[in-house]
Amino acid sequence: MMNRYLYDGTVDGLLSSIAWILEEEPDLEKVTLSKREDTLFEEGFTIATDVTLAESLFFRFKQHAPDAAHTLYSCMLAEKEGMETSLLHYVSLAFRHGDKVKGHLTHPAVCDIVNVAKKAGRELHRMKGLLRFEKLQDGAYLAKMEPDNNIIHPLAYHFSRRLRAQHWFLYDVKRRTAARWNNGSLQFGTIEQFTTPAMSEDEKKVQALWQAFFKTIAIPDRKNPRLQKSNMPMKYWKYLVEKQGE
Amino acid sequence: MDTQAKLQILSGAARYDASCASSGSKRAGPSCGTGNTSSSGICHSWADDGRCISLLKILLSNDCIYDCAYCVNRSTNLVERASFTAREVVDLTLEFYRRNYIEGLFLSSAVMQSPDNTMERMVRVAEALRTEEQFGGYIHLKIIPGCSSELVRKAGLYADRISVNIELPSQASLQRLAPQKTKNAIIEPMSLIGREITNSLVERKASRRAPRFAPAGQSTQMIIGASPETDFQILRLSQGLYKKMNLKRVYYSAYLPVTEDNRLPVLAAPPLLREHRLYQADWLLRFYGFSAEEILSDDAPHLDESFDPKTAWALRHPEFFPVEINRADYATLLRVPGIGVVSAKRIVAARRFSLITQEGLKKIGVVIKRAKYFIICSGRSYEKPDQSSTVIRQRLLLGEGSEAAVSALPKQLVLPGLFTS
Numbered sequence: 263m264m265n266r267y268l269y270d271g272t273v274d275g276l277l278s279s280i281a282w283i284l285e286e287e288p289d290l291e292k293v294t295l296s297k298r299e300d301t302l303f304e305e306g307f308t309i310a311t312d313v314t315l316a317e318s319l320f321f322r323f324k325q326h327a328p329d330a331a332h333t334l335y336s337c338m339l340a341e342k343e344g345m346e347t348s349l350l351h352y353v354s355l356a357f358r359h360g361d362k363v364k365g366h367l368t369h370p371a372v373c374d375i376v377n378v379a380k381k382a383g384r385e386l387h388r389m390k391g392l393l394r395f396e397k398l399q400d401g402a403y404l405a406k407m408e409p410d411n412n413i414i415h416p417l418a419y420h421f422s423r424r425l426r427a428q429h430w431f432l433y434d435v436k437r438r439t440a441a442r443w444n445n446g447s448l449q450f451g452t453i454e455q456f457t458t459p460a461m462s463e464d465e466k467k468v469q470a471l472w473q474a475f476f477k478t479i480a481i482p483d484r485k486n487p488r489l490q491k492s493n494m495p496m497k498y499w500k501y502l503v504e505k506q507g508e
Numbered sequence: 509m510d511t512q513a514k515l516q517i518l519s520g521a522a523r524y525d526a527s528c529a530s531s532g533s534k535r536a537g538p539s540c541g542t543g544n545t546s547s548s549g550i551c552h553s554w555a556d557d558g559r560c561i562s563l564l565k566i567l568l569s570n571d572c573i574y575d576c577a578y579c580v581n582r583s584t585n586l587v588e589r590a591s592f593t594a595r596e597v598v599d600l601t602l603e604f605y606r607r608n609y610i611e612g613l614f615l616s617s618a619v620m621q622s623p624d625n626t627m628e629r630m631v632r633v634a635e636a637l638r639t640e641e642q643f644g645g646y647i648h649l650k651i652i653p654g655c656s657s658e659l660v661r662k663a664g665l666y667a668d669r670i671s672v673n674i675e676l677p678s679q680a681s682l683q684r685l686a687p688q689k690t691k692n693a694i695i696e697p698m699s700l701i702g703r704e705i706t707n708s709l710v711e712r713k714a715s716r717r718a719p720r721f722a723p724a725g726q727s728t729q730m731i732i733g734a735s736p737e738t739d740f741q742i743l744r745l746s747q748g749l750y751k752k753m754n755l756k757r758v759y760y761s762a763y764l765p766v767t768e769d770n771r772l773p774v775l776a777a778p779p780l781l782r783e784h785r786l787y788q789a790d791w792l793l794r795f796y797g798f799s800a801e802e803i804l805s806d807d808a809p810h811l812d813e814s815f816d817p818k819t820a821w822a823l824r825h826p827e828f829f830p831v832e833i834n835r836a837d838y839a840t841l842l843r844v845p846g847i848g849v850v851s852a853k854r855i856v857a858a859r860r861f862s863l864i865t866q867e868g869l870k871k872i873g874v875v876i877k878r879a880k881y882f883i884i885c886s887g888r889s890y891e892k893p894d895q896s897s898t899v900i901r902q903r904l905l906l907g908e909g910s911e912a913a914v915s916a917l918p919k920q921l922v923l924p925g926l927f928t929s
Contacts (some may be wrong), residue, residue, distance in 0.1 A: 327851025348911060362596055365857025368868035391552040391562070395607045403606065421608075424537070424544050468603045475510055476518040479565060480555035483764050483778060491638075492552070503609070 266306035268298040269346075273338060277316035279309040280350050283303065290354055294347040324351065329361040336379035339386070339411045348374040384412040389413060390420050392498050395430060396469075397462040402444075403430040404459065406501050414439050423447045469503045476504035509590055514699035517590040521581050522616055523730065523764075525673075526759035530562040530611035530646045536550045541642025543605055543612070545668060545724075545750035550611050558856075563614035564604055568592055568630055572618035576675070576686035578734045580641060580766040581618045587782040591620070594633045603636060605645055612646030612668070613637070623693075626860040631659055633667035639760055641651045646724075649824070651701075660697050663703055669724040669756070672697050674749075681735035685771055702753045725756035729866040731747035731778040732786060733763035734772055738809035743789055743800040750793060760786045792817055793850050796842045814905060820844040823897045830880040830889060833864050846879030867891070878904065 265405045267283060269275040279295055287293050298308055324331040333351065337345065338480040351371035356446070395403040414434050418441035421430065425443070432441040432454065442449045499505040544800055551560040560669065567593035571586065580587065594899050604610045616632060620626045630649055639645040649658055649667040663670050672694055676682045679691045680815025701722065708721035728749065732742070746758045762783040788926040789811060796818070804810070805822045812820040822829065822845050831844050833855060841852040853873045866885045870876055880890035881900045 280805070349911050359861075362857065362860060365854065366861045367854055367858050367872050368862060368864060375870050387548070387550070390546075391550045391608075391611075393608050403553070405608070425542060425606065425608075426537070427540060427542050450808065468607065471512055471515055472602065472607075473603060474516050475519050475564070475566075476515050476555065476561070479523050479561060480557040481764065482557075483525050484557040484559075484780070486558035490554045490556060493554040493560065502553070503560065505606075508885065 263292070265293050266293045267293065268304070268306045268308045269295065269310050270308075271297045272311060273312040273382065274313050274316040275309075276346060276349070277319050278312040279346075280353050281307050281315045282312075283318040283350060284357070286407045290351060293347070293350065295350050296344070297346070308351055319353075323356065327356045327359075327363065330356040330363050333364060333376060333379045336386075337375050338380045339382040339413055339416070340378045341412050342378055345378060347371070371466045378436060385409055385411050386413045386416055386496070388427045391415070392422075392494070393432070393507065394501055394503050395425075397464050400461045401429065401462070403428050404433065405430070406433045406435055408497075408500065409434065412439075414441055417441075418443065418448055418450070424505055431477065472503055473506075510609055511596055511678070513598070514590045514592055514596070515566070516591060518567045518570060518590055519565065520814060521587075521618075522567045522614075523578065523586040524761060524764070525614070525616055525650075526670065526726055526761045527561050527648065527757065528614065529648075529669070529724075529727070529757065530561055530566060532756060533646060535644055535668075535723070537644025538642045541644055543643050543645030545612070545644070545646045552608065552610055552615055562611040563646060564601055564610045564612070566597070566616075567621050568597065568615060568617035568626070570618045570631065573621070574619050574686070574688045575626065576672050576689065577767070577769040577771050578675075578685055578731055582767060585767050592812060594629065594636055597633045598641060600642060601645075602643065605643070607713060610645075612648070613898060614648040614650075615654065616650035619652055619883075623652040624659065627655035627663070628654045629661040630660050634663065647765055648724075651697050653689050653697065653762075655697070656701055657697070660700055664701060664722040665719055667722055668919065670722045670802060671727045671729070672701070674698075674728045674730045674745075674758075676735050677730050677732075677737040677745055678735065681737065685735065698728070698749075698753050698755075698906060699725065702755075704743065705754065709757035720895050725743070725761060727755060727757040729759040729761060730784055731763050732760045732881065738787070738804075739782070739786060739811045740800065740804040740806065742786060743793070743804060746790055746801040748792055758790060760790070781813060783810070785813070785817060787878045789817040797839055816845070816902075820876065821900055826897055828886070830884045831882060832860060832887075833869060833883055833885045844882050846875035846877070 263286065267279060269279040283293060283295065298304065323334070337349070339443045348371040352363070355366065355372065357368065359366070363372060364376060367376060389407060389409055391492060393405045396404055396407045404405045413434055418432050422443050433453065438452050438454065440451055440453050512676035520847055529549055531547060533545045537543045550563060551562045553561040555561055563795055570587070571589040572583050575584055576580045577787045601613045601757055605612070615630055617630055618625050631696045634647050634649055635648065644688060647667045648671065649671055650671045651663060651672045653672060674694055675686055675689065682689060682691060704721045705725065708895070710717065711718035712720065719923070749755045749758055760783050762778040762780050763775065764778045765775070770820045789803050792803060793800065803821060811817055815823065822843070828843065831840055838856055841847050842849065851872055855864060858868065863886050866888065869885055879905040881895065881904070
């Protein structure tokens with residue numbers, strides 16, 4: 263007999279459910295955890311969301327296995343459905359083995375989590391390079407993106423260490439979320455109605471310089487469009503200055 | 509001439525420099541300035557030739573007094589000449605950096621009036637970026653052979669990485685094709701840089717405030733196929749550079765004919781496969797514990813075109829195999845074709861939890877297609893034991909069940925799309 267547990271779909275709900283199950287359930291093999299869909303015939307026991315419980319779990323987890331906690335965090339960025347039961351096993355194994363759990367790749371749950379986390383981490387690293395800022399009329403910089411994973415938080419953090427002297431915005435077009443850096447403070451929010459602001463006068467000139475550089479830096483005898491696409495998938499071209507009009 | 513025209517000339521002239529790495533340096537960057545560096549390096553785009561773009565790679569000038577046979581900028585070549593001012597380079601770097609186009613600047617140059625004069629101008633650009641503009645991004649400076657050691661030292665203080673191009677793999681070739689450059693003018697700054705890097709590491713251990721010297725190390729580059737050296741000579745040279753001079757990277761660049769000269773060979777196509785095999789062998793030297801003498805010998809001085817150097821080694825050494833995945837140590841695992849640094853580490857980590865089965869090995873990411881002839885997994889082998897290397901050779905090249913059907917082997921494999929800097 264399987265015990266089916268449900269939670270409200272929030273991160274806090276997920277973490278508090280995991281904490282609750284780890285406390286109450288002796289045998290995780292007999293447990294499933296999933297998001298509540300509120301359909302008529304849905305079966306299962308809904309675990310109430312408890313923010314304090316969620317925070318204390320994540321805090322203990324970070325203390326116990328910092329690397330594994332980072333993997334867990336990356337996995338959450340993917341916003342992938344149906345990972346809850348694997349996450350449950352992963353957290354439980356990490357409490358037993360510490361950071362070494364990441365090496366337990368032959369365990370299906372660990373393999374799942376590590377792979378999803380790796381994908382999200384890879385996109386985050388990619389966007390650190392592929393993001394393009396445009397200078398606006400008021401001197402601020404704006405970058406738009408449509409990543410698969412919800413990476414705006416760690417990405418904004420990266421740029422807050424790098425482009426400190428600028429006033430800039432990140433905008434995730436798909437999720438309508440934004441980050442803003444100004445005078446040393448980083449803020450996040452959502453934007454319901456986005457209107458593209460006017461660009462600064464010299465912006466087109468700088469973009470033309472970059473496009474010229476991009477063209478001439480390639481060695482003509484070594485053209486390799488396949489390699490280019492595998493390194494820089496076409497889904498990212500939309501906001502790339504050097505790939506406009508292709 | 510406007511900036512755009514100059515940029516086209518001077519980036520077109522710089523594209524034959526292979527290096528574009530931005531890794532190996534971790535700097536928080538000045539609190540009021542622009543830029544930091546990331547130790548893993550970041551690629552910002554990929555050009556039409558598939559190579560990564562992470563730095564603004566340009567020459568300060570292509571107006572050269574030298575006449576090296578292989579070089580597009582040689583003084584007798586009829587190309588348009590241009591030179592940037594320091595200000596132009598600084599502005600370009602900052603404008604691009606603020607828009608996240610680049611990780612930093614890679615500045616090289618043709619030799620203008622003299623090596624010292626050129627190097628001084630290049631150092632001035634780096635100095636302006638660091639001190640006037642508070643730029644904390646990545647800077648790679650090329651050292652002009654023959655410049656004073658004072659300028660080399662200065663370059664190392666501003667740059668993350670500095671490099672001296674060795675250009676050709678032997679002194680004889682250098683003399684023939686680049687008579688104005690001498691071996692000493694190249695080797696001397698290299699060893700000076702090596703010493704300064706070591707000193708600075710020692711000093712920084714004593715005091716955190718001691719200045720860094722080229723924290724991302726030094727690299728070099730040589731042209732492959734313009735001169736008669738064998739792969740064995742080239743690999744031994746690289747091995748020496750890694751061991752004795754502590755280089756971070758040696759770059760190989762397949763010779764592309766860009767000027768006419770009867771001292772140069774006529775090739776049907778640039779030796780791209782040879783370049784690829786040399787990089788694979790180079791990786792074996794740096795990360796897999798191989799020596800040049802294990803990979804090649806005087807009797808077989810060239811890398812196999814059909815097989816990567818590790819598979820070629822494995823086929824020559826049947827006595828080393830099969831390797832038991834659950835017992836072999838890390839160094840042994842690394843020698844198995846199809847197992848790389850990442851999967852070898854994963855195997856060692858996963859063994860702590862349970863025996864690794866064939867299924868598990870696949871999950872870990874081992875390339876079973878190649879590894880299966882050389883491994884045993886929990887006592888079980890994938891293939892019939894005791895296959896001769898001729899059979900394995902054929903199966904690796906042409907796939908399963910090929911031994912009956914085919915007699916002729918293809919001379920060249922298609923270049924895999926694997927070329928990261």
